[in-house]
Amino acid sequence: MTTVHIPGEDEVPADVAEVFADIRRTFAMSFVPNMFKVMAHNPAYLKASWQRVKVVMGPGLIERKTKEMLATAVSATNGCDYCVKAHTAALRAMGTCDGEIVELMAVVDLFSGFNKLLEGLQVEPDIGVAKRA
Amino acid sequence: MTTVHIPGEDEVPADVAEVFADIRRTFAMSFVPNMFKVMAHNPAYLKASWQRVKVVMGPGLIERKTKEMLATAVSATNGCDYCVKAHTAALRAMGTCDGEIVELMAVVDLFSGFNKLLEGLQVEPDIGVAKRA
Amino acid sequence: MTTVHIPGEDEVPADVAEVFADIRRTFAMSFVPNMFKVMAHNPAYLKASWQRVKVVMGPGLIERKTKEMLATAVSATNGCDYCVKAHTAALRAMGTCDGEIVELMAVVDLFSGFNKLLEGLQVEPDIGVAKRA
Amino acid sequence: MTTVHIPGEDEVPADVAEVFADIRRTFAMSFVPNMFKVMAHNPAYLKASWQRVKVVMGPGLIERKTKEMLATAVSATNGCDYCVKAHTAALRAMGTCDGEIVELMAVVDLFSGFNKLLEGLQVEPDIGVAKRA
Amino acid sequence: MTTVHIPGEDEVPADVAEVFADIRRTFAMSFVPNMFKVMAHNPAYLKASWQRVKVVMGPGLIERKTKEMLATAVSATNGCDYCVKAHTAALRAMGTCDGEIVELMAVVDLFSGFNKLLEGLQVEPDIGVAKRA
Amino acid sequence: MTTVHIPGEDEVPADVAEVFADIRRTFAMSFVPNMFKVMAHNPAYLKASWQRVKVVMGPGLIERKTKEMLATAVSATNGCDYCVKAHTAALRAMGTCDGEIVELMAVVDLFSGFNKLLEGLQVEPDIGVAKRA
Numbered sequence: 162m163t164t165v166h167i168p169g170e171d172e173v174p175a176d177v178a179e180v181f182a183d184i185r186r187t188f189a190m191s192f193v194p195n196m197f198k199v200m201a202h203n204p205a206y207l208k209a210s211w212q213r214v215k216v217v218m219g220p221g222l223i224e225r226k227t228k229e230m231l232a233t234a235v236s237a238t239n240g241c242d243y244c245v246k247a248h249t250a251a252l253r254a255m256g257t258c259d260g261e262i263v264e265l266m267a268v269v270d271l272f273s274g275f276n277k278l279l280e281g282l283q284v285e286p287d288i289g290v291a292k293r294a
Numbered sequence: 295m296t297t298v299h300i301p302g303e304d305e306v307p308a309d310v311a312e313v314f315a316d317i318r319r320t321f322a323m324s325f326v327p328n329m330f331k332v333m334a335h336n337p338a339y340l341k342a343s344w345q346r347v348k349v350v351m352g353p354g355l356i357e358r359k360t361k362e363m364l365a366t367a368v369s370a371t372n373g374c375d376y377c378v379k380a381h382t383a384a385l386r387a388m389g390t391c392d393g394e395i396v397e398l399m400a401v402v403d404l405f406s407g408f409n410k411l412l413e414g415l416q417v418e419p420d421i422g423v424a425k426r427a
Numbered sequence: 428m429t430t431v432h433i434p435g436e437d438e439v440p441a442d443v444a445e446v447f448a449d450i451r452r453t454f455a456m457s458f459v460p461n462m463f464k465v466m467a468h469n470p471a472y473l474k475a476s477w478q479r480v481k482v483v484m485g486p487g488l489i490e491r492k493t494k495e496m497l498a499t500a501v502s503a504t505n506g507c508d509y510c511v512k513a514h515t516a517a518l519r520a521m522g523t524c525d526g527e528i529v530e531l532m533a534v535v536d537l538f539s540g541f542n543k544l545l546e547g548l549q550v551e552p553d554i555g556v557a558k559r560a
Numbered sequence: 561m562t563t564v565h566i567p568g569e570d571e572v573p574a575d576v577a578e579v580f581a582d583i584r585r586t587f588a589m590s591f592v593p594n595m596f597k598v599m600a601h602n603p604a605y606l607k608a609s610w611q612r613v614k615v616v617m618g619p620g621l622i623e624r625k626t627k628e629m630l631a632t633a634v635s636a637t638n639g640c641d642y643c644v645k646a647h648t649a650a651l652r653a654m655g656t657c658d659g660e661i662v663e664l665m666a667v668v669d670l671f672s673g674f675n676k677l678l679e680g681l682q683v684e685p686d687i688g689v690a691k692r693a
Numbered sequence: 694m695t696t697v698h699i700p701g702e703d704e705v706p707a708d709v710a711e712v713f714a715d716i717r718r719t720f721a722m723s724f725v726p727n728m729f730k731v732m733a734h735n736p737a738y739l740k741a742s743w744q745r746v747k748v749v750m751g752p753g754l755i756e757r758k759t760k761e762m763l764a765t766a767v768s769a770t771n772g773c774d775y776c777v778k779a780h781t782a783a784l785r786a787m788g789t790c791d792g793e794i795v796e797l798m799a800v801v802d803l804f805s806g807f808n809k810l811l812e813g814l815q816v817e818p819d820i821g822v823a824k825r826a
Numbered sequence: 827m828t829t830v831h832i833p834g835e836d837e838v839p840a841d842v843a844e845v846f847a848d849i850r851r852t853f854a855m856s857f858v859p860n861m862f863k864v865m866a867h868n869p870a871y872l873k874a875s876w877q878r879v880k881v882v883m884g885p886g887l888i889e890r891k892t893k894e895m896l897a898t899a900v901s902a903t904n905g906c907d908y909c910v911k912a913h914t915a916a917l918r919a920m921g922t923c924d925g926e927i928v929e930l931m932a933v934v935d936l937f938s939g940f941n942k943l944l945e946g947l948q949v950e951p952d953i954g955v956a957k958r959a
Binding site: 203205206208209210212213216217221 | 602604605607608609611612615616620
């Protein structure tokens with residue numbers, strides 16, 4: 162159970178309600194995720210965080226679907242159930258199939274293993290790495 | 295310093311040398327990364343790992359550049375200097391610019407933060423998550 | 428489900444029962460947390476761990492409430508549900524409100540994100556860091 | 561070595577230079593930390609991140625020194641050398657002594673250990689946790 | 694709930710069914726673990742992963758029970774419920790008692806704590822470490 | 827560089843010097859590891875930690891070499907250079923060869939990967955896990 166009160170969408174002040182409306186609009190969602198609702202206990206933090214989500218996940222040099230894949234991979238690596246579920250749902254809404262999700266996680270599996278191996282053997286970076294063709 | 299001896303490419307048995315040649319050929323590299331060299335202390339493990347790298351990083355449903363981005367993101371999340379350097383070098387070889395790398399890491403930053411926030415508040419998954427449009 | 432038997436407070440030997448009594452007394456708790464109960468399978472480990480808890484969480488240079496905040500932040504970062512719940516409960520017992528808990532987790536969010544960003548870009552420490560005013 | 565170019569304070573556009581000036585002013589620092597400099601490759605991300613730093617680390621319900629302790633503890637738990645050094649320097653500038661820093665890390669040590677123990681034994685939360693007095 | 698479909702043992706193609714049969718035979722299990730079932734969405738990944746499991750967990754220089762202990766310790770450190778349960782079950786099947794499991798986790802507890810302490814204080818490696826007798 | 831002063835063995839009070847002597851004696855080492863030296867800033871914490879090391883690493887149900895392997899595996903998983911080096915040195919002093927160390931890290935690699943895969947796909951525990959033969 163969430164350790165703080167999750168405010169209902171109708172019990173928040175006007176400025177928070179505006180952010181909530183922007184979240185629903187931007188992501189074309191019928192609800193405001195609990196993550197943003199709990200941030201309402203600190204409206205300035207909610208606003209700054211939402212602004213940053215729009216900047217980071219909005220149009221840029223990397224396409225949106227790749228960013229959702231990255232978000233899912235990072236969340237798997239950090240072990241966050243909530244985010245894995247939320248971003249897998251986002252990928253599903255973009256038409257991602259089971260095979261693609263398993264392939265994505267195969268990459269997470271492969272390199273998470275290698276990451277620890279290299280640490281465990283204290284392997285030095287390859288001198289040639291900058292010369293890679 | 296690596297905790298085990300890093301065998302030179304010329305001091306390994308023939309079956310290991312064959313894997314080394316396949317690694318250089320597959321990735322069009324002028325050297326065998328230290329990660330594979332240390333695996334030579336256990337040839338069966340080297341072979342099985344290299345086979346898995348070819349399967350996971352080879353042609354599939356997700357394109358190669360996206361996989362390199364995922365590898366870099368996962369390695370950043372796990373805190374592996376060696377892999378961050380190696381996969382950033384691979385991205386560079388594919389023409390990735392500074393702006394794209396910073397945007398990639400902005401996604402890692404954003405969700406690594408949210409991952410811990412959600413854990414720290416024990417936020418429950420959204421009931422509506424499956425209904426997302 | 429816990430992977431080992433959780434011994435009841437009445438099925439432990441006298442020396443373990445004494446530690447249990449000291450835990451209840453020290454923290455003014457009506458029960459012995461499961462964490463200490465499972466340690467009873469190794470009484471020397473229980474005693475040494477409880478002694479260390481008393482030293483680390485007892486009076487020192489940092490006040491108790493700050494230590495509970497640190498414990499909650501560390502547990503969120505490590506992803507431990509049990510500890511997040513236990514230390515949030517301890518903070519609640521000290522009168523901590525929802526706003527304070529969200530502010531605490533905003534700090535965890537902010538720096539967990541930056542931690543991974545810095546790793547992902549391999550950013551060098553600032554030369555000026557020691558000269559900071 | 562940082563994987564992207566670290567722009568000098570004099571080679572950035574006017575809007576980025578303004579953020580840099582605000583950072584130096586706010587933290588009374590003689591330099592802009594490399595972390596913010598690398599963000600300059602994506603000015604919108606820099607601005608949104610800096611805004612969030614000001615909100616999270618600015619005046620609130622938790623005092624500034626406690627927030628720096630939390631930042632140091634979180635960075636130690638995530639294993640970020642850059643941040644550990646930066647926030648320890650900030651604590652030093654506030655007059656924190658060796659004994660206080662070791663006591664802070666003793667809390668990180670104690671609970672990081674317990675976090676993994678509880679995961680490793682899959683210990684269930686205490687039913688009595690909400691009733692804690 | 695698993696984010697991808699878990700294929701039944703009777704709905705997979707012949708080559709996957711063969712791997713499944715080999716898994717049941719090798720581990721003398723009456724079922725195929727869900728982990729391998731979800732890999733069936735990518736048969737080449739399943740085969741390469743299963744081959745690697747056989748190599749790493751099969752006969753070598755370290756005995757099987759020690760490897761199961763290592764697997765349980767690593768899974769506790771990474772915070773993976775599924776693996777902690779699976780490998781504790783494997784240890785139980787080898788006759789491991791409650792006391793041994795708690796002693797195993799005491800080691801995980803002790804060093805996970807020290808790992809973070811050393812990071813948090815940026816302690817330099819001992820010069821004498823190579824000379825240790 | 828260590829963020830706190832590392833006290834020399836000759837500048838500590840008598841009770842700390844006694845612990846230092848016990849450390850050198852117990853591990854048959856010619857020096858006191860920096861980890862214990864920095865703890866000297868908080869003698870009660872040093873004493874309680876050293877007492878716990880003796881209990882956890884001393885004679886019990888698991889043999890010493892296996893415990894050193896577990897310590898190395900846990901430290902690799904947590905990404906602690908200092909501990910990886912220290913415990914690999916301890917394993918070397920017990921006669922562990924390169925092949926054994928690589929095999930140990932192959933286990934860390936394999937399961938660290940699987941740990942993240944299972945999290946990333948939210949795979950449910952096997953119902954049959956308790957029935958494993």
